[in-house]
Amino acid sequence: MNKKSLSTTQKQGKARLGDQIRSIADRLKQETDVQITATSRILGAAAQIAENHDQLINEVVDMVESDLNVEKQVSQKHIYTIDFLKQQFKTLRDAKAHFNLKVSSWESLANKLNAASCQTTIIQNNPQSNQDFVETNIINGEYNFHNIEKLTVFLEPDVAQMFPNSEAVNEALRFLIRVTSKNG
Known part of the structure; x- marks a missing residue:
């Protein structure tokens, strides 16, 4: 072979090698773009999940606070104290008859009434x-x-x-x- 044909072959080999390198670089760029897009979508989804999570937590907190307020109001309505019972009834006997309970003291009457209301x-x-x-x-x-x-x-x-x-x-x-x- 002469030098001219050898150099043409080398030039063609270098051209093919250059094309292959460019092709590989293009594929890597495309894969990088796909990865960037996927990462962006994942981060967007994570942000949406975090926002939904925060919203759900706030809803749960609101419901629990509401329940606690209602429970507090209900429990305050049904708590019998000795003083309250003494104001409502002249004697322990009258109170026992009203509630149809057998107790020996104002304290035990209040305890039984409160226990019954708590179930x-x-x-x-x-x-x-x-x-x-x-x-x-x-x-x-x-x-x-x-x-x-x-x-x-x-x-x-x-x-x-x-x-x-x-x-x-x-x-x-x-x-x-x-x-x-x-x-x-």
Whole structure:
């Protein structure tokens, strides 16, 4: 081969190599652009999630504050004090007769009335199964699905540990109802 044909071959090889390098550079630039676009979308989505999260937190805080205010108002209405009872009734005997309770002091009367209004009965140790409870009450004729004023529910021990009384259970369920109805 002569020098002229060798240099032409080298020039063609260099041209092909240059084209390949340019092609690779173009692909890298396109991939970089795709990555930048994807990153931008991810960051936008993360910002939207953060905004939605903050909004949800604010809604939950508002609901809890509202519930606490309502609960405070309700609990203030139903708290019996010895002084209040003495103002309402001339004697302990009159108060006992009015509420149909057997107590030996004003203090025990107030405690029983407050305990009854709180409805804090949660049975944790060996609760009767719901099926047994329903069957027993149906047999005794006490169970009426259409006229339920109070429903006794037995909590499993792990759940009962989280709820100190029936008020806490009711508040949690009301909160769940509101959240699911807003999102539903």
